[in-house]
Amino acid sequence: MTQNEKLTKLIQLTINGESRPLLVEAHWTLSKVLRNDCGHTGTKEACNEGACGSCTVLIDDIATPACMVLAIEQEGKNIETIEGLSKDGQLHPIQEAWLEEYGAQCGFCSPGMIMSTKGLLIKNANPTDDEIKEALGGNLCICSNYEHIINAVRSAARKMSKEQANV
Amino acid sequence: MKSFKHIDAASVEEAVSLLQESEGPAYVIAGGSDLLGCLKDNLWMEYPKAIVNLKTIPGLDTISVDEDGLHIGALVTLTKIAESETVKEFWPGLAEAARRTASPLLRNIGTIAGNICQENRCWYYRYPDKIGGRIDCVRKGGKRCLAVPGDHRYHSIFGAVNKCIAVNPSDTAPALIALDATIKTTKRTIPIDEFFSAGMGAQSTTLDRDEIVTEILVPRPAQEWTNAFRKIAFRKSIDFALVNCAAALTFADGKVTSARICLNGVHNNPRRCVESEAALIGKPLNEATAQEAGELAVAEAKPLLQNGFKVPMAKTIVIDTLMDCVK
Numbered sequence: 001m002t003q004n005e006k007l008t009k010l011i012q013l014t015i016n017g018e019s020r021p022l023l024v025e026a027h028w029t030l031s032k033v034l035r036n037d038c039g040h041t042g043t044k045e046a047c048n049e050g051a052c053g054s055c056t057v058l059i060d061d062i063a064t065p066a067c068m069v070l071a072i073e074q075e076g077k078n079i080e081t082i083e084g085l086s087k088d089g090q091l092h093p094i095q096e097a098w099l100e101e102y103g104a105q106c107g108f109c110s111p112g113m114i115m116s117t118k119g120l121l122i123k124n125a126n127p128t129d130d131e132i133k134e135a136l137g138g139n140l141c142i143c144s145n146y147e148h149i150i151n152a153v154r155s156a157a158r159k160m161s162k163e164q165a166n167v
Numbered sequence: 168m169k170s171f172k173h174i175d176a177a178s179v180e181e182a183v184s185l186l187q188e189s190e191g192p193a194y195v196i197a198g199g200s201d202l203l204g205c206l207k208d209n210l211w212m213e214y215p216k217a218i219v220n221l222k223t224i225p226g227l228d229t230i231s232v233d234e235d236g237l238h239i240g241a242l243v244t245l246t247k248i249a250e251s252e253t254v255k256e257f258w259p260g261l262a263e264a265a266r267r268t269a270s271p272l273l274r275n276i277g278t279i280a281g282n283i284c285q286e287n288r289c290w291y292y293r294y295p296d297k298i299g300g301r302i303d304c305v306r307k308g309g310k311r312c313l314a315v316p317g318d319h320r321y322h323s324i325f326g327a328v329n330k331c332i333a334v335n336p337s338d339t340a341p342a343l344i345a346l347d348a349t350i351k352t353t354k355r356t357i358p359i360d361e362f363f364s365a366g367m368g369a370q371s372t373t374l375d376r377d378e379i380v381t382e383i384l385v386p387r388p389a390q391e392w393t394n395a396f397r398k399i400a401f402r403k404s405i406d407f408a409l410v411n412c413a414a415a416l417t418f419a420d421g422k423v424t425s426a427r428i429c430l431n432g433v434h435n436n437p438r439r440c441v442e443s444e445a446a447l448i449g450k451p452l453n454e455a456t457a458q459e460a461g462e463l464a465v466a467e468a469k470p471l472l473q474n475g476f477k478v479p480m481a482k483t484i485v486i487d488t489l490m491d492c493v494k
Contacts, residue, residue, distance in 0.1 A: 007170045026173035026218065029203070049204050050273050051405055065272045068200050072173050073220060116272065137404025138270025 011075045015040065016084025024071045031055040031066035034081060042082035042111045053139030056112035056119075057081050063119030065138070082111035085118070093159035094118055094152075103152035105143035113139050117153050125161055127153070168206050171215050175223040179381055182219050183353050186377040191216025195379060197242055198277040200269070201285040209296035210286075211369060212307060227381065230254070237385040241280035245339070246271070248279060258385055260394035260413045264342035267398045270405045280380040282339045283350075283362070284372055287435070288407055289314060289322065289333035305330045306367055320473040321409060321432075324465075324481065328365045328435035332471070335363065335371065336407040340437045341429035342396050343383065345413035351382040365435035391418040395491035397484050408432040410477055412484040416452065416492050423447045423456075428489070430464060433481055440464040443485060452493050454486075461486035 008025050015038060022037055031048075034040040034057070043066055044054035050068040057066045058080040085092035094114050097103065104110045113136060120127055120135035127135065132153045141149060176182035186193045192213040196202050202218075205211065221227065227242040230251055237258060239248065248254055249266035268274055268282060286292075291313040294302040303309035312330050314322050323332040343359050350357045357373065364373045374380070388394075394415035400406035414428045426444040431437040443460035450456045461482040468478045 007172060009173075025170055027168040027170050027206070029168075048207065050200050051270070053270065053272055056272060062275050063272055064275055065200075068203050068273070069276060070173065070196075070199065070203070073196075073222065134404070135271055138272035 009072055011072060013038075013071070013074060013079060014077065015079045016081060017078075022071070026070065026072050028071045029067050030057070030069050030071045030074055030079070033071040034066060034079075040081045040083050044108055044111055046108070051138075051140075052109075052112075053116060053136075054109055054112040056115040056139065058115055058119055058122075061119065061122050063116045063135075063138075080115070080118075082114060085114070092118075093163060094121070094156040097152045097156035097159055101152035101155050102148045103145070105141075105145045105148075109139060109141045109143075113141070113149055117156060120153070121157055121160055125164070126157055129154075168203070169209070169214055171206075172217040173220060174217060175220045178224055179227075179353055179379060182221060182224065182379055183377055185217070185219045186379075189217045193217040193219060195219045195221050197221050197281045198244065198273075200273050200277045201281055205286060205369070207295075208293060208301075210293065210301060210307075221379070232387075234387070235384060236387040239279055239383045239385065241380045241382060242278050245269075245274040245277050245279065245282060248339075249274065257388050258342075258346060258394060260345060260396040260415060261339065261342045261385065263396040264338045264398075264411070264413060267396070267400075267408075267411075268338040279339060279383060282337050283343065283383075284374065284380065285337055286369055286371055287333035287365070288336045289331075291317065292331075292333055306333070308367070315471070318473065319471050321477075322471065322474055323434045324468045324470045324474055324477045325434040325438060326469050329367065331365065331435060333365070334432050334434060335365065335437050337431060337437070338396075338398060338408060338411055341411055341413040341431040342394075343385065344429040344437050344439060345396075345415040345427045346385045346394060347415070347427055348386070349384045350380055351384065353377075353379045353381060360439070363436040389417045391494075392416070393418075393492040393494060395488050397488045397491065399480055399484055410481045410484050412481075412488040414485075414488045414492050416447070416489075418452070418494070421451050422449055423452055424449075428460065428464065428485060430481055430485065433468075433477065440485060442466065447489075452489060454490070457486045457489040460489055 034043045046052045046054040050065040055066040192215045194215045227240040231238045245265040255262040291304045305312045348359045396413040398408045398411040410432045417425045426447045428440040442463040464485040465482045
């Protein structure tokens, strides 16, 4: 169909360091493509209007709600999802902190929270409590587990700066 | 969302000609956080045939300062403005307005031009098509505004424009009005006081359909000069303002020589408090004069049944914002 030719495009998306070709329609959001076409269902979709943060991914190290950006515009960018955090069976320090500090209750918000946390710690390795609260202001936790989540972010920051010091 | 054609523009000129030559309705996309929300809910009578991407145009995402003042490219994100040391030092009202907008995630994608061009958040206007069909309110060509007889607790306290009582939800708009900014577009230069004009459908500004904001110029502070911004919302993050206020004042010998105060979230367009401004000229800024200015700001308020609480709230926020301006 001629109309389809106009509206779909073959793009190259770099997800967790791996480049892959994808045939996308112009109106597909990144969260839809990640979940439906790439199998990265760790990126959750809840409100689908940018208000809950459960679809947060890093795009070029910036925490972004994946439901509010178009996949077609992400060519050439480095997309990082929750699936890209653990390496060779080893959890990322933020994930470890999440386990140790009981950052997850039902766990639905955790991927988004963890990606927002990574975005924060890239910009600010040693955030204050207020800075943590502000940075996670776009992520909702329906279990209201915020105290534990903030503890987990603090612990993750300590773990990561210790790791940095050991390198 | 339904399908549309997506075109990357290489230059501002190309973007304008793409808008003009499109066979059906065409819209531009910058951050997209407002546009995609409108498209997902299928708000408009005409669904766009084409979306023109501005993010591929080089040079629109820089902040610079020269003798004229602060030049903010249309695509500068709210995060970048909120974190800019220059903006925080000389235009703290604008930095705070950007910092208080939406959530950190949305600020990472949302742009300053998008923030001042955004649509209203009236829940009747924004009612999603997928849940029982869109609501054709007066703004969408219907006969009446559903908020007037319905739930209008967050709506205008200064009357209607074209029978619509939605409010302008922008946080940076009042800050830019207080700072007397100028909007540069592909066609002209618009003083910020003439920029906002709520109309029918998606129209919230005086921009033409084929006109694109390219830069915002905020003039340089005079010698003795202060500015501030405050916002009241249910939650610190994410929520739109119930009311917000920005003020910018110049002083000489301890007395106010000029004042610009703007409330938002109270009317279809951001509302300059001209009576309050006039009352401050020639007087020192203190609790008594700020109180008087606050009272004058809401003297003409005409609240509806459910939104009377916004009147004392607007008065208080004017007083508090002015007190933030005391050196």
